[in-house]
């Protein structure tokens with residue numbers, strides 16, 4: 001066992017008017033050259049403001065359109081001319097790309113999410129295509145996280161619902177982790193588990209009647225951030241990713257057009273909370289109040305495909321032992337999908 005040495009972000013700014021105040025935020029770190037990646041949306045809406053906000057540091061602003069192939073990113077990363085820091089601003093995909101490139105170039109990474117759709121902007125892993133398959137690739141925890149609520153509140157509602165789904169999954173993931181530690185030689189890192197649990201518990205107590213309310217968004221972002229950072233403490237994604245994530249990864253393979261990560265994960269979390277017999281009612285309340293279930297209904301996901309995903313899930317991560325790695329709980333999950341009144345209303 002190694003003694004713990006936890007990397008945590010040096011910059012953590014959650015508030016207003018931050019994304020275009022980069023000269024001030026970065027000033028203490030004496031960076032001379034910054035490479036900043038943006039996606040198409042960010043490029044279109046914010047390119048000029050970004051340029052204007054970085055006057056004191058040499059800026060190489062790059063747009064990446066379809067960027068998530070690991071080989072292309074490696075090529076891109078090694079073409080860069082010795083940046084002191086890599087920044088990515090945009091949705092989850094561009095953040096993952098920047099995080100990966102900063103990690104292989106061994107330079108600090110600053111994450112500026114434009115939506116709260118998942119915990120990737122703060123976690124130590126990224127989801128990239130390896131040999132054409134979506135794969136969780138290890139990277140480093142961001143050196144900086146800058147969440148500008150002025151920008152985040154403009155994110156479409158489904159992106160916010162997706163963030164809620166990804167955060168609520170901490171509940172089922174932690175229960176899986178505990179289960180795993182009882183059934184095989186897997187150690188739960190108590191500190192990582194505590195942070196992940198505190199994050200979601202603080203969130204569920206927040207008023208949820210207005211998803212664009214700044215207090216709500218700040219709570220969502222800071223809780224997702226804590227969840228992300230907990231993965232750096234445990235050295236794996238177990239504090240925030242369990243059986244519900246396996247269902248989502250399986251749906252990515254089965255569905256012709258997979259839905260947003262946090263939406264699939266949230267649906268998985270609702271199912272698994274009932275399978276685990278732990279906080280299913282809380283899950284139902286949060287997803288009903290926020291309109292999460294209404295949105296899922298509009299997606300017309302089929303019960304049969306969901307059952308198929310449940311049965312495929314252990315193969316996604318054969319090295320783990322979540323509830324879904326046990327046949328009896330796969331059956332229980334499948335039966336729940338068939339019989340739960342609420343799921344029968346929102347699925348086809």
Ligand SMILES: [Zn+2]
Pocket residue numbers: 118119166240241245261265
């Ligand atoms: Zn997730």
